[in-house]
Amino acid sequence: MSKEREKLISDAVEKAIAGDMDAINNIEDRVVRSKAKAALAKAKRLQKDGSSPDADLSGSDVPTVSNAPSENPNRMFGDRINQKFPGSLDGDLKDTHIQLKPDQWNDIAIWLKTEDDMLFDSLQCITGMDMGEDILEARYNLHSMKYRFAIEIRIAIPKNKAEIPSIEQVWRIGDWFERETYDMYGISFSGHTDLRRILLPDDWEGWPLRKDYEVQETYHGIVVPKVKEGWE
């Protein structure tokens, strides 16, 4: 980032905070203009929160280490989710993850993705877990590309009624991740358009990654080997 560009952006943002948007709109270069707009949004947000705007408006609103949220993101967002969707939190706020109840998960997901100052637009991973004692869990790792927040959401469900609302339409990768979780654990995702097995053949029986899984004896007449007899 050259010094002139930094200066240009910080000048434009100052003028815009004072009310004159033309300074930003008149910047010709599209990249610099968008950086200026982002810096303006950040400055406004910091003003709203009462803290002083960053002196170092380098034009990129990536939270550097110095101004990263000092509060644990899981705790912070768990609190906000609880305020917006009362009754959705399952237990207390924790540091490592947010534990949710499955009912309002779809609405919460849409809110997390579209809310302006969160923008969790990237679903990193859905992990299924067999917690023992007849409880299954689905763990979602979310990440915001713009603000670099990373949170983990866990939803626990009983084994005999393993249903979680699907978030396939919110994050499109949810389609395949949920199919994989269904394939391995038997958690069915309600509202998924095409829930079928992905890694195993369609007519396989059982949910392999559960701790109490027993491999089927034969598959279409082929014996599934359980003991490594005769192998080296």
Place this chain on the structure above:
Amino acid sequence: MGIVHGQEMVLNIGPQHPSTHGVLRLQVRTDGEIISEIKPFIGYLHRCFEKHSENVTYEQVIPFTDRCDYLASMANNFGYVVAMEELMDIKVPERVEFIRVIMGELQRIASHLLALGVYGLDVGAFTPFLHMFRDRERILDIFEMTCGARLLYNYMWVGGLSHDLPVGFMDVTYNFLDYFEPKIGEFNDLLSHNKIFVERTADVGVLPPDVAISYGVSGPNLRASGVKWDIRKDEPYSIYDRFDFDVPIGEGIKGSVGDCWDRYYVRMLEMMESVKILRQALSQIPKDGDVHQTIPKKIRPPKGSIYKRTETPRGDLGYYIVSDGSPVPYRVKMRSPAFTALSVLGEIANGWMMSDVIAILGSLDIVLGEIDR
């Protein structure tokens, strides 16, 4: 005015096909040559990696991780050991970190050479494939010199490495770097700016950045769509924050941003950046340090879980490891970049012709071992 409805043909590409990069079945519905729907079917290479990892100890999982993305084994190992070391709070000596970065970057060059060579083969150019393999062989020779294996290394262990660098490693690697840098210019002349290649790949299979992020695409595929995201720079692990390198993004030089040519060219530029990192690492590596020093005698991580991402040649590889205090993992989930890259194929390949589907699939650079685990 009537609309003529031809009959749509349903075809299978694969599972055995020269261009599907593994055993992959694409069920394709076409109207003449134009595709109207693609459904990938995977699972032909499923080897139950996650179930196995619940029955073996933490060290024994490492050879399993090798075999997932068998074309970039060092990167898989790297991701796993970085996640484990963060879970167990181990700090490895400097020399180990430098060697890991060197191996990771050499592996990146080797993997990109293969990806680009095979992509040329898919599009019909037979010669760059062999030239790139010739150069890749030299890298595999370096790996063989170090740990004895050419493809599946089991090299990076939790807390250290399996072997130290052999005598003469620095000379061989410097020779390779000096030999390789002008080769990239050769490849550019032969293939990248060739008019026929550009016509086959420019403006084909454009991946818009918001679609890419929603589908979880990462790595060179995401960077080619214009999003500047590289875990080595944005969430640095190991000692990557000490090196000075650029992150190339696609700029739509030959067509639109995010087309196949961009994905191809980003990989080409990344190889040059890896050469830069390698030169810096080779000059800064500390001369002494024991690579076996901080390897714990028994790996018993504290109870808890961790999700850690690292940058492999194909994108960001995530390991979600859950430990319950015993020497055997409770759950290891591997989130592979090729899985997400393949899922976006159904979205971007509609409306193109049959030859374009092969070109788009090649540009996404998938490895079925990683997708199916």
Place this chain on the structure above:
Amino acid sequence: MTVDWIFEWLNGLFTTLSGNPFFLIIAILVPCLALFGFITVYAFVVIYMELKVSSFIQDKVGPMGQGVGLHAGKWGVLQPIADALKLLTKEDIIPESADKPLFIMAPFMIFIGAFIGFIALPFGEYIIITDLNIGIFYILAVGSFSVIALILAGWASNNKWSLYGGMRSAAQIVSYEIPAGLSIVVVIMLSSTLSMQGIVKYQEGGIFNWIIFTNPFAFVAFFIYFISAMAETNRTPFDIPEAESELVGGFHTEYSGMRFAFFFLSEYANMFVVSGVAATGFLGGWQSPIPGYFNTPLWGIFWMLSKTMFLVFMMIWMRWTFPRLRVDQLMNVCWKVLLPISLVNIFGVGIWTLVFG
């Protein structure tokens, strides 16, 4: 030797039975058998050339051996013979749901299409099987015979991928006939005869009398003809019908053993025919480049063969350098680029000849 010459000689030998159709049959068969022998030798040479040239381009060594009988002979010379023997002894698989008569007929038809083009190629002043007075027109006409064979092969295999290959190749070959034909029209205009020997005789007098150098439009016409010829023989960058990485083999996927060898062989034979036509029409055929020297009949064969083999080498070189064009781009190039240029060429050659004599 022309068929006529043998016929006359037999008539002269057996004056009592002169005019017997039996003599005509012998007069036809003997040169054709000699031609068949020539094609076989040529096939070995060109397969070896392809192996070695492609290996050197790809930074390999290709087939190598240590001596006759060891591996593939010294420098791998016996490799093509090994290939031929292997293909001969392979199992002949006909898919169950394939259309049997058409499936069997296709390789024969394609070989016929390639073979009959040879009979009008001049190898020397008197060394031509038959000097048809419509020689070049005849070669262009029978060159498109292979289209039927390719469609048959694609259809009869009962395989969606082969069908793709067959359809694509039909479109491609039929389209590229046109620029090829129009470029030959340039040759015909300049030499004002359709007979192959006539065209070659027009170009006597050394290298600068060759048609390629008489006229800048004829120079361009040579390249248009060469590109269209490559497209007609299904060579990369126009090998979309047999695109290995997309269609696994296109129209010849289901063929094995000797039937596959026929497809292979006829592709190389086709390459020779089109190169021969280019050499005859544009590069002077069996004429020597230096007027007055090296023009005995034996030297004529040498010149013709070397010009043709040089063009075949160019085709092999281009195959291993370029990626392949997509089907619609292929058609684009033909109809929107090559066709207008060849029309302009005809026009231009006519005007040039009028103006500059």
